[in-house]
Amino acid sequence: MRWAIGPFFVPVEKVRVFSARVKNSNHALNEQGKRLNNKELQIDELITPTVESLDCTVWGVEYISQGKHSVLRVYIDREDGINVDLCANVSRHVSDLLDVEEIMPMAYTLEVSSPGMDRLLFKEEQYLESIGEQLEVRLNFPFEGRKKIIGLLAGVEDRSVVLQEAEDEYLLPLENIQKARIVPNFG
Numbered sequence: 460m461r462w463a464i465g466p467f468f469v470p471v472e473k474v475r476v477f478s479a480r481v482k483n484s485n486h487a488l489n490e491q492g493k494r495l496n497n498k499e500l501q502i503d504e505l506i507t508p509t510v511e512s513l514d515c516t517v518w519g520v521e522y523i524s525q526g527k528h529s530v531l532r533v534y535i536d537r538e539d540g541i542n543v544d545l546c547a548n549v550s551r552h553v554s555d556l557l558d559v560e561e562i563m564p565m566a567y568t569l570e571v572s573s574p575g576m577d578r579l580l581f582k583e584e585q586y587l588e589s590i591g592e593q594l595e596v597r598l599n600f601p602f603e604g605r606k607k608i609i610g611l612l613a614g615v616e617d618r619s620v621v622l623q624e625a626e627d628e629y630l631l632p633l634e635n636i637q638k639a640r641i642v643p644n645f646g
Contacts, residue, residue: 496522498522498524499520499521499522501562502520502522502531502533502557502562503517503519503520505556505557505560505562506520506533506553506556506557509552509553509556510533510535510549510552510553513545513548513549513552514537515535515536515537515541515545515549516535516536516537517533517534517535518534518535518536518574518578518581518585519533519534519574519579519580519581519582520532520533520534520581521534521579527565527566528566528568529563529565529566529567529568530567530568530570531557531563531567531568531569531570532570532571532572533549533550533553533569533570533571533572534571534572534573534574534578534579534581535549535571535572535573536573536574540573541572541573546571546572546573547571549571550569550571553569553571554569557569576641576643577640577641577642577643578640578641579638579639579640580594580639580640580641583615583618583633586612586615586620586633586639587615589612589641590612590613590614590615591611591612592611592612592641592642593609593610593611593612593641593642593644594609594610594611594612594620594622594639594640594641594642595607595608595609595639595640595642596608596609596610596620596622596631596636596638596639597636597637597638597639598631598635598636598637599634599635599636599637600635602629602631602635608622608624608629608631609624609642610622610623610624610625610629611623611624613628616630618632618633618634619631619632619633620632620633620636620639
């Protein structure tokens, strides 16, 4: 698999377990372990057949509501890589589909991109495929006073991520992860 450098747009001594209940989280995990808010989940489910018909997969969806200037980011991937022409083609198809289905409440900017080397992780299966990678994880709720942890992804257990940071190991539930991004190693 080839990855772009960045996205382009058209045994354990200590284990700490985060156990706070996440109440009224605006993110949900669907049956495939995808961490998405309701709008992202709706869009992901709607566009997946269209994107797959173009020989790509939906890596993830981000919907950032900013009043009149909302942004919808769709990350696509395929084994032989992504190019600008493919992003433009997927963008046209997704845009047409969203216009027909009328699920976007107002004007928005659609960005279709490869996930890049510093890719965000959206689905439980993506975490499983990324074991051994360095991750930067941002949490919805602080754990030991921290909302950001950078460490080695050591595994996935019971819908939780095992993250190693120096001598410590953290067990972080997927529903408390706001955003997780691979930290590329250029060494």
